[in-house]
Amino acid sequence: MRYHRARFVAGFLALPVLLYVVYVIAPYAQAFYIAMTNWRGVSATPQFIGLENFRRLLDDSVFWRAVAHNGVLLVLMPVLTIGIALFFAFLLNVGGTSGVAGIRGARFYRVVFFFPQVLAVAIVAVLFQQVFQPRGNGMLNSVVTALGLEPIGFLSNPDIALWSVLGVLVWQAVGFYVVLFSAGMASIPRDMFEAASIDGAGRVQLFFRVTLPLLWDTIQVGWVYLGIAALDVFAVVWVMTAEHGGPDSSTTVMAAEIYRNAFQYFRFGYASAMGVVLFFFTVGFAVVALRLSRRERVEF
Template sequence: MSGTARPAGPNRVAFARARFIAGFLALPVLLYLIYVISPYAQAFHIAMTNWRGVSASPAFVGLENFRRLLGDGVFWTAVGHNGLLLLLLPVLTIAIALFFAFLLNAGGSGGGVSGVAGSRFYRVIFFFPQVLAVAIVAVLFQQVLRPDRSGMLNGPLIALGLRPVGFLSDPRLAFWSILAVLVWQAVGFYVVLFSAGMASIPREMYEAAQIDGAGRAQMFFRVTLPLLWDTVQVGWIYLGIAALDVFAIVWVMTAEHGGPDHSTTVMAAEIYRNAFQYFKFGYASAMGVVLFFFTVAFAVAALRLSRRERIEF
């Protein structure tokens, strides 16, 4: 009989399974290639041109945009700010979130291991900032930090005859004010995330630690943190990516969209500024490519450095 012979026996089953899986994956993979990989590829191409967003055939300039980046002081200032956020935002957010999550799950004053009174209500309050859009958070804190009588923080100072504090107008304070807002916005989500992870830890482990004479701090560092490490690792990576990609808070809250004097600017803000204010889309794409490699390098480094032996329970 002519024709291609079909695999027989176990090989035929394996072939059918592979065909079945390929049939399910074909459309998602195609969509991923079109809507994710294709824009990345286009960004790499545009970064090597002088495209201004209007010409149909921009001139190819090779690595010229990347050479210009090496001498762009404002861009490297933005890189430095992203680097500080990359270091401080995950550390502060995770530390605060772990503290509150531990209180909500194991910080009760009664016998046994239980959370503080009203822990369910507190979870809702902590999560509330996640309900607000980022732009709304930025506008809200822009009003809170106003340097006049209508500012929530400066109003009482002025009423007492003290000088107002330029939280967003003083170059020495503006960056730290932005960092505080970012931490405030992020903490609630990770409190809920870590609380869910802690709730899955068997109570018997805490009770055994108590019987052995462990205090709250020992229970946290010897029981909770090791068993929650995978969740902390995921949170660290998400927060690191958020620190590299921060844009809306800086753009809405600060003077000159990254000021004063570039004291709060970040890479995403410089990409937007060069693309949509200066119409240097090729140059902005080169910045985007640099940001892409920074993000990938951070994710790989974080996964390797935070890798630990998995603890089963």
């Protein structure tokens, strides 16, 4: 019987594992190999050059700027997104005056918050190009000029552009995490909130003493997702910013540099080397994040 079950399970697993090996593992392995060649994408016989690409990568100042931008996003995007999402989710679920129900119109807001998630990233990027229009008639700049200020170059000022990108990323991500955290909160037994508020806990205490500890697992998952998303940022930067990651490389990220080197400069070998570095950054981040956020689980 046991033997039959094993065979049954293996039968079901074979196909997905096969697909995974062919379409995920094999290309990864190939990327490691291509990273050690000078392949330019069209030749049938790439030349093996060992670690030369990685040595060049060390001196590539634009790539390290990209890494730094990913670093900034890695820290700020999860913090801001989770912070805002938690705040909204709390208001929607237990933020009402009674302390155990959401504020009025919670259902409506939940749908509205989710909207950005439904839009394709490229559409979001094009949309925000209009929002960030540098002239006085731009959506944000019409407000700025109405306040009597000079129009702001949201995407054309290299000191501001990265913050504009961060804003768009957070705007797009928040909705999903509001829903995720709402689901998490909904699974926390109501009586806990009731008991706490009978004991005189205010909304702030409810949030920090009850909601946050009981939601920790969900937040941790969200953290890892957002961290990986921050390392993988591409479409928003590529479509929205000037010079694909500009002006003057001020918003570029690793994925954009990989794309540029592969599909614009036709340096597939070099781009693969960047990809390998990004791979290790991502894996490293996931390991570190899971280690750091390991914490006593509250059973309920």
